[in-house]
Amino acid sequence: MYNSPYLRQNTSVRRVMVTVLVAMLPAIALQVWLFGIGLLLQIAIASATALACEAAMLSLRRRPVARALGDGSALVTAWLIAVCLPPLLPWWMIVIGTSFAIVIGKHLYGGLGQNPFNPAMLAYCVLIISFPALMSQWPGLQGSDAATQLDWVLGGERVLDAVTGATPLDALRTGLLGNADVSAVMQSAAFGHLGGAGWEWVALAWGAGGLLLLALRIITWHIPVAFLGAMSLVSGVAWLIDPSHHASPAFHLLAGGTMLGAFFIATDPVSGATTPRGKLIFAAGIALIAWLIRAFGAYPDGIAFAVLLLNICVPLIDIKTQPPVFGHKVEPPEGGTR
Amino acid sequence: MLSKLFSFNGGVKPDPNKSLSTREPIARLALPPQLVIPLHQHIGGTPRPLVSVGDKVLRGQRIGAADGNVSSAVHAPTSGHVVAIEPRPMPHASGLSSPAVVIEPDGQDIAIEREPFDWHAAAPGEIRDFLRDAGVVGLGGAVFPSHLKLNPGKSGHTDTLVINGAECEPFITCDDMLMRAEPGNILRGALIMQRMLAAKQVLVALEDNKPEAAVALKAAAQALGHASLEVVVVPTRYPAGGAKQLIRVLTGIEVPHGSRSTDFGVQCFNVATALAVWRALEHGEPLTRRIVTVTGNVERPRNFDVAIGTPISHLFAAAGLKPDTDKLIMGGPMMGIPLPNIDAPVVKATNCLLASSPTLFAPPEPELPCIRCGECARACPADLQPFELYWHSRARNFGRAQEYKLFDCIECGCCAYVCPSHIPLVDYYRYAKSEIWARERDKDAADSARERFEFRNWRADREKEEKAAKLAARNAAKPAVKPTDGAGDAATAADDPKKALIEAAMARARAQKEAVAAKNTDALTPAQQAQIDVAEERRKRASALSGSDAPAE
Numbered sequence: 097m098y099n100s101p102y103l104r105q106n107t108s109v110r111r112v113m114v115t116v117l118v119a120m121l122p123a124i125a126l127q128v129w130l131f132g133i134g135l136l137l138q139i140a141i142a143s144a145t146a147l148a149c150e151a152a153m154l155s156l157r158r159r160p161v162a163r164a165l166g167d168g169s170a171l172v173t174a175w176l177i178a179v180c181l182p183p184l185l186p187w188w189m190i191v192i193g194t195s196f197a198i199v200i201g202k203h204l205y206g207g208l209g210q211n212p213f214n215p216a217m218l219a220y221c222v223l224i225i226s227f228p229a230l231m232s233q234w235p236g237l238q239g240s241d242a243a244t245q246l247d248w249v250l251g252g253e254r255v256l257d258a259v260t261g262a263t264p265l266d267a268l269r270t271g272l273l274g275n276a277d278v279s280a281v282m283q284s285a286a287f288g289h290l291g292g293a294g295w296e297w298v299a300l301a302w303g304a305g306g307l308l309l310l311a312l313r314i315i316t317w318h319i320p321v322a323f324l325g326a327m328s329l330v331s332g333v334a335w336l337i338d339p340s341h342h343a344s345p346a347f348h349l350l351a352g353g354t355m356l357g358a359f360f361i362a363t364d365p366v367s368g369a370t371t372p373r374g375k376l377i378f379a380a381g382i383a384l385i386a387w388l389i390r391a392f393g394a395y396p397d398g399i400a401f402a403v404l405l406l407n408i409c410v411p412l413i414d415i416k417t418q419p420p421v422f423g424h425k426v427e428p429p430e431g432g433t434r
Numbered sequence: 435m436l437s438k439l440f441s442f443n444g445g446v447k448p449d450p451n452k453s454l455s456t457r458e459p460i461a462r463l464a465l466p467p468q469l470v471i472p473l474h475q476h477i478g479g480t481p482r483p484l485v486s487v488g489d490k491v492l493r494g495q496r497i498g499a500a501d502g503n504v505s506s507a508v509h510a511p512t513s514g515h516v517v518a519i520e521p522r523p524m525p526h527a528s529g530l531s532s533p534a535v536v537i538e539p540d541g542q543d544i545a546i547e548r549e550p551f552d553w554h555a556a557a558p559g560e561i562r563d564f565l566r567d568a569g570v571v572g573l574g575g576a577v578f579p580s581h582l583k584l585n586p587g588k589s590g591h592t593d594t595l596v597i598n599g600a601e602c603e604p605f606i607t608c609d610d611m612l613m614r615a616e617p618g619n620i621l622r623g624a625l626i627m628q629r630m631l632a633a634k635q636v637l638v639a640l641e642d643n644k645p646e647a648a649v650a651l652k653a654a655a656q657a658l659g660h661a662s663l664e665v666v667v668v669p670t671r672y673p674a675g676g677a678k679q680l681i682r683v684l685t686g687i688e689v690p691h692g693s694r695s696t697d698f699g700v701q702c703f704n705v706a707t708a709l710a711v712w713r714a715l716e717h718g719e720p721l722t723r724r725i726v727t728v729t730g731n732v733e734r735p736r737n738f739d740v741a742i743g744t745p746i747s748h749l750f751a752a753a754g755l756k757p758d759t760d761k762l763i764m765g766g767p768m769m770g771i772p773l774p775n776i777d778a779p780v781v782k783a784t785n786c787l788l789a790s791s792p793t794l795f796a797p798p799e800p801e802l803p804c805i806r807c808g809e810c811a812r813a814c815p816a817d818l819q820p821f822e823l824y825w826h827s828r829a830r831n832f833g834r835a836q837e838y839k840l841f842d843c844i845e846c847g848c849c850a851y852v853c854p855s856h857i858p859l860v861d862y863y864r865y866a867k868s869e870i871w872a873r874e875r876d877k878d879a880a881d882s883a884r885e886r887f888e889f890r891n892w893r894a895d896r897e898k899e900e901k902a903a904k905l906a907a908r909n910a911a912k913p914a915v916k917p918t919d920g921a922g923d924a925a926t927a928a929d930d931p932k933k934a935l936i937e938a939a940m941a942r943a944r945a946q947k948e949a950v951a952a953k954n955t956d957a958l959t960p961a962q963q964a965q966i967d968v969a970e971e972r973r974k975r976a977s978a979l980s981g982s983d984a985p986a987e
Contacts, residue, residue, distance in 0.1 A: 099861055101851050102795040371811075422443075423693070425688060
C-alpha cells in the first residue's frame, strides 16, 4: 500500500548525476585537446578508485551495493577530483585523494546526502597540504606528447621544468613576492589573453557546461551569479585601488578554478546552502575567501579551502535565511490570525 | 475588469489526462438495488437519523438532521424503504465503518412535498438554516458546510467571492463538464452567494485547459449581464485550484494557515456548490446527487450524475473496470485517497473515482537518500522547505518540523512528484502530523489529569485553612463575648436554657472530677492528707479571688 501522489515525474538521482557528467564533457575535451591526454588517464584512475571504495564501503555498511553504485554520485566526485588536480600527478596520489574523498569525506558521515564537506575539495586539500610541490606542477600548453604524459602519470622519471610549469596564479604570486608589478609579470608566456595561456578557454568551457546545468534546472542561478559577482567585485575594487599589485577581475574570473568552482563545485547541493538567500551568501563567501587567499595567502589558489570553510557555515546560513512561508510574508490584517 | 493576475510560487505541470473523460456528456446513472447513505458526510457533527428501519421515505426527504449548526442534513435521493440503519464501510483510506441509512428504492421516485421558501424575501439567517437543512456542503472535496461560509462576518461585507472551477488535478473533469452543462445556473447560484456575502465582485475562475467551459460560462455571464460578475481564465498549473493558491492568483492575497479567508475579505466556493445552492433555494432540491468522474484504467471513462449513496462498484461496472486494475483511488492522482473497499458508497466528497494499473501509475521506485537538491522547495506552493520537513519528520524531531511550519503543508504532493530520490515525502508529513496530534492529545490528557490532581491538593489545603480559620475565629469570639456578660447576665440565663444546661453539665463534671480525685487519695498518711487539705484550701482561695472557673479546666 502506498499513498498519494501516485503520479511521479520521470526523474532520478542517476539522471541528475549523469547530466552533471555530461556538462563536464566540453571542458574535459578542451583541456585534453590543449594540454594532452593526462587528464583522461586521471579520470579513469579516479573513477575506478571511487567505484571500488564506494562498493567496499557500502558492503561494509550493509547497504544495497548495486543501487547506490548506479546513482552515479561516486563518478561525479571522481571526475571533479580529476579535473581539479594537475593532470600529470602520479597515479597513487589520485588514488589517495579519491579514496579519502569517498571513504572519509562521504561514507564515514553516512554516505550520499549526509556529508557536510564537499568530498572533491577534501581530496584536493589533503593532497595540496601533503604534497605541495607535486601539486604545483601543471603541464604547459601542448608541452608534452601523450607517451610522456602516460609515463609521468604511471610513475616514470619526472624531469621537472621540461614539461610542466607554474600556473598563471602561481607565477603571479611568485612574481609579486619578487617585487615585480602585475603588468610586468603578465608579460610572460604563461599568461594568455586574459587568464593564462590555454586555461582561459578551459575556464570558458566550464562556464558553458555550467550554463547547460542552469538550462536543465540541475542548478539555480544563485550560486554562480553570487560567486562570479563577488569575485569580480572584490578583485575589481582591489585592482582599482592598486593595479600594480592586484590582477584584474577578468584575470581572476578566468584563472585557476573560478569557473569550475562557481558552476560545478559550490553548486554541490549536499554540502552547500539550500535557501535562495543562503546560496547567495554561501557563494559570495567562497569567492571572498578564495580571493583573499589568492591575494594575501600562502597558496596560489584558495577555492578548495574557501569551499570547506563555507561548508561548515551551511547549517547556520540555512537556518538564518529561511524564506518566508506562504501567508507569512506580510503581517496579516487586523484580527487576521487566530 | 480584473486587470492583473498574480502568481503563486512552485507548482508542477503533470500531464492533465482530462480528455479521457470529457469525450462523452454527463450520463445519469441508473439507481442501484440499494443506496447506502452515510449520516456523516461533511466536516462537523454527525446528523441524528430521522427515520427508522421499515419506514417509507420519499425523494428529498430529510433522513438525518443537522447536529447543531456546525453540521449538515442528509436526504433520501429517491423514494423507497429504509432496510437498515447500521455502520457500513466508508470511502476512506482506513476502510472503517460509519453509521448509514440503507434505502431500497421502490422504483417510483416519488418526491416529497416541498415547503415553499421564498429566498428573495428571507433574511440571511433563514437562508443559512435552509441550506443547512438542504445538506449543502462544499463539493470541491473538503465538504465544509456551506451555510457557515455564507456569512460576511463582523465587517458585514466581502470584497471578492471566488467561484472555483479551476479543477487542477489531472484526470478529474466533473467540474469542467458541469460548467459546460449548466453555466447559467452556476452563475445564478454565485449571485445568490454574492448577495448573502454582500460581495463587491464575483470571480469565476477556471484553468486555461478548459476552453469549452470558459466559453459557456462567459456566454452565460453576458446573458445575465451583471457588471460585478466576471469569468477569469487562469494559467494551468497544479495546484492552482487549491483555495489559497487560487485566491493568491486572483487577488494577490496570501491567506496564512489557520486564518480564514473572510478575514481578508475573500470567500471561495466550488462551482458545484454554487449550483447546489441554486437548486436548493430556487427548486427546493436538497443535495442528493453529484457529478462523479470515473476514469483511469476503465473501458469507458466518463462523468456520471449519481445518487449519493450509490455503491462505488456500481459506477465502475458502468464504466467497465479493466481486469489489470491494482488499486482504486477516490480523488485525483496527486491527492486522492486509496479505497480499500469497492462497495463503499459515493458520498458528497466523491469527485472522482480513478482506477489505477501498474502501467498507468507505476509503483514507486525504491527510496534513495535525499541529496538536498531543492527541487521540492522549488515545487512547493506553500513556500516550505520540504526536505527540511522530511529530515526532521524522519528523525522524529517533530518540534523542529513544526518550526519549519509542517502544518502549513497542504499535502498537494508536488514535492514527492518532483523528488529525484523517489522519497514519499507526503507520507512523512502525514506521519509527523498524526504523531504530533497524538502527542498533543496525550499531553492534553496528562495536563487535565495534572490539573485535576493539583486542584484536589489545593482544595484539601483550602479546607484545612478554612477549618483553622474557623477555629481561630471561634477562639477569638469567646473573650469578645465576655464583657457583655455582666450587663445582660440574667437575661441571657433566662433566655437561654441551653446555657443553663451547659452550666449544669459543667458543674456535674466538676463534682465528678473532685470525687475521682478523692478516690485516688484513699490510702494516705495523715501528714499527706494534711498537706493536701492545705493545698485544696489554697486553690479554693485562689479560685474565689480570680472568680473564674479555673478548676473546671
